[in-house]
Amino acid sequence: AKISKLVALSLQDPTLGGLLPALKEYEPGQCISRTEEGPIRIPSRFTPSPYLVAKLRLYENRHRKCAPKAVKLSKNGTNSRKELGDCQFVIWIGNSGLGNRMITILSAFVYALLTDRVLLLDNTSTDIDGLFCEPFPGTSWLLPENYDYNWMNTVTWENTNRLGRLLQMSGFGNITIPSPVPNDYIFLNLMHDYDEHDRRFFCSRIQKQLKKVSLLYWRSNNYVVPGLHFDHSFHCKLDLMFPERATAFHHMARYLFRPSNSMWGMILRFRQPYLDGARRQVGLQVRILESNVTIPIVADQLLACVLEKEILPKGSSSAEDMLLSSKTRSTSVLVTSLDSAYYETLRNYYLEHPVEGTDYIGVYSPSEELYQQYGSDHDKKAWADMYLLSLSNTLVTSPRSTFGYVAQALAGVIPWFLTKIDSLETANETFQAHGPCNRGVSLEPCFHAPPALDCEGYGNGLNSSNIFSFIKPCEDVIGGIKIM
Ligand code: GDP
Known part of the structure; x- marks a missing residue:
């Protein structure tokens, strides 16, 4: 009610x-x-x-x-x-x-x-x-x-x-x-x-x-x-x-932040044919900010995350969805990233596996920019992607990415953060200790570089995560603080 x-x-x-x-x-x-x-x-x-x-x-x-x-x-x-x-x-x-x-x-x-x-x-x-x-x-x-x-x-x-x-x-x-x-x-x-x-x-x-x-x-x-x-x-x-x-x-x-009139057309031209009508939208945002981490390992991590945390259904061996009447609804999955590999991994998984439940899983990706570029056309694609993500019921985002923060703010949804991996050598150890992703703790984003408060100029500042009980270290960035 x-x-x-x-x-x-x-x-x-x-x-x-x-x-x-x-x-x-x-x-x-x-x-x-x-x-x-x-x-x-x-x-x-x-x-x-x-x-x-x-x-x-x-x-x-x-x-x-x-x-x-x-x-x-x-x-x-x-x-x-x-x-x-x-x-x-x-x-x-x-x-x-x-x-x-x-x-x-x-x-x-x-x-x-x-x-x-x-x-x-x-x-x-x-x-x-x-x-x-x-x-x-x-x-x-x-x-x-x-x-x-x-x-x-x-x-x-x-x-x-x-x-x-x-x-x-x-x-x-x-x-x-x-x-x-x-x-x-x-x-x-x-x-x-x-x-x-x-x-x-x-x-x-x-x-x-x-x-x-x-x-x-x-x-x-x-x-x-x-x-x-x-x-x-x-x-x-x-x-x-x-x-x-x-x-x-x-x-x-x-x-x-509301899309301008020309942006609105661009957003609707993707949303209406691909995403409209789904029972639920899941938004997945992948942004690799570490230079020594490769795409296939993060693609596997993303799939492990959505399956393990039951954000999306697991592929099953039953043949039940061969019957047209067995599925009456759909879940749309929107994948945004510079590289299309994540989208392809997810899409192929759901094309190749029947899943239990009443939903078909449709996987979509609005843009493929390959690398970070500047200028109006790229900003427009980025804003459309952030906005489309923000229409999701559930979000999985990348740690430290302000792109993901904007989607989370507009959506009003606390995201799941992909676990940060520092290198290929330590990735398995990191996943064993922390899992592929974890639920964020607050709707607020992280202040990445907070001050050590030294207001008297004595040179020995206070740790800014110890000043108020509601301001704590971030879950996605070491050294950052956030409001909980
Ligand atoms: P951050 O670097 O993740 O904190 O996010 P920013 O938005 O500040 O900078 C990343 C920039 O790279 C974006 O503004 C886009 O230009 C580009 N970019 C990164 N990821 C994506 C994506 O998923 N889609 C699109 N269209 N652009 C992206």
Whole structure:
């Protein structure tokens, strides 16, 4: 009864419990996926809190008011407070693959909500417009067209306004930003290899000082939301926004990321003929991030995982499905990976073996890119794959892959993680000890490179997985932390 109530709610309520602004706020036809997604997406098991809903509506108003002021950003991307009025910004700089870019847009947005800033996106490295609908009605989340992107290319490690560099220059303790800061901007370097000075971003005393700075540039490949809890005032607000703490990524992904109109066509052209009508969809995502692991061993691992954990039925020796009437339903299996070997292994298995039960098992794969490539067409295929995966009832994903994280967030499904293998020599030992895959412990993704918190500058930071009982080491990445 509870589930049918949820289904009814999602069909009636295109705002997803208030998470999204009312449809009348959008121009007609502006975002078709917004109106058409309902019937094909499994409704969320989680309701957004009234505090989060109120905060999002305030944010949308602020964005409408402040985004136009960004045209006044001067030639070198900086500005004086006078021209921006009381508007403050977080400017996201894109890098890495699409999954990384999505988890960092989401992290920067949560930070903007917590600090009353407005998020604007670099539109050069990613064709944001071609991939996503504008999430904030009546305005745009892209940097204005006159923005000086040549200058943005200088916002890197060497930039003199990098937070860590400013702190390091400040002398003993390294905990003070110059006030006022030159050009009223600071570059936040939150890349996985950031140093101990840049990592002080997560300290309350630094956050207090950042309040005075109008423009913050955000370059990252990390999901940093767990680390934002280390600031006491952020922690209190995050708890009000997400009373179920491990739903932050899920709610925010469903709020921000909706396929653009052209993407929607691409998604439907695969989903409707291949996946529609199945009783259940299982999504399998394989991403090999270790250079010394080969494809056949992972293909066997994937098959072992779905059979051992009873995610899909085992091939049987009985001939029962030779009768047309014995199977009346189907399960669709969507396999995404750069290489088609995983799809072929699964497909052949189910073509060659009868299975028990009432379902035929159909195995499908939307793309075969062979290796990681950059550019708009590849991003489109990647986004279509992530979105199609996210329509699954059950997910098996690869450890450490942000591509899998995005699918998990949109689906609202805790995935099974394939066990990480380090080398061919140790693979059998690893499988014997840990099995081919294991169920994840939380809907949240892993913050891969959390700080050792050294907020006083004494040089002996706290272990960030020991600070709060709800922040624990990740199951898929050694050294990472996640909200449980
Ligand atoms: P991560 O490296 O697994 O964390 O994920 P990212 O999305 O950040 O980077 C991987 C990139 O490689 C993607 O954005 C795609 O361009 C490409 N890629 C990896 N796996 C797949 C896949 O299964 N399908 C498609 N279409 N592209 C993929």
